[in-house]
Amino acid sequence: MYICLEGIDGSGKSTQIGMLEKWLKDIGQTVKIVREPTESDVGILIRKMLKSSQATEENFQNTLALLFAADRTILMEEVGEAESSGEIIISDRCFYSSMVYQNNTDWIAQINKHVKKPDITILLDLETETALKRCDGQDHFENKIFLEKIRKRYLDLAEKEEFYVINANNGLNKIHHDIKRVLSPKFGLCI
Ligand code: TYD
Numbered sequence: 001m002y003i004c005l006e007g008i009d010g011s012g013k014s015t016q017i018g019m020l021e022k023w024l025k026d027i028g029q030t031v032k033i034v035r036e037p038t039e040s041d042v043g044i045l046i047r048k049m050l051k052s053s054q055a056t057e058e059n060f061q062n063t064l065a066l067l068f069a070a071d072r073t074i075l076m077e078e079v080g081e082a083e084s085s086g087e088i089i090i091s092d093r094c095f096y097s098s099m100v101y102q103n104n105t106d107w108i109a110q111i112n113k114h115v116k117k118p119d120i121t122i123l124l125d126l127e128t129e130t131a132l133k134r135c136d137g138q139d140h141f142e143n144k145i146f147l148e149k150i151r152k153r154y155l156d157l158a159e160k161e162e163f164y165v166i167n168a169n170n171g172l173n174k175i176h177h178d179i180k181r182v183l184s185p186k187f188g189l190c191i
Pocket of ligand 1: 010097
């Protein structure tokens, strides 16, 4: 099973992924955590580019979209192998991030044609003000106007693609509980 957590920068994905990993292991699952951008050479280049002041410009975004798709295509081999050995893959972001951040939906879908669609996508939805307080401000995506736009695009996409939307303004344990409530039935559990 391929589970993806999505959300604006600072939405608390990493913390929730840690809590989710522990719970899944406690219920006897084997878990693999992946993260985009990855640690591949392409992923390292992407992280460097995200710090550029041009990061929110259109041409730069198109270049990033191609690099993200390449990085993700490399990652798919690992995801495929983990899936065939019955592991639960939890991914910090997936191609949906490209759809909202790079925002050229049809083209993004084309260049990600060979990429797997997650079985379950959970969107951690958070007020941008709270999110910004948690960011280190190093990336140029981490500004209020940009993040507001991203948050809205996430919510629009959530309707089209049937994401599970979780209110990430709540405390950590409540958010974790809400995530478990979404996933429990998939493992035949009831919480
Ligand atoms: P990262 O430091 O990992 O942020 P976070 O912890 O919030 O995930 O940087 C990832 C950044 O890359 C984040 O700002 C979102 C952006 N991104 C895209 O623009 N497109 C993509 O396809 C992906 C996967 C990430």
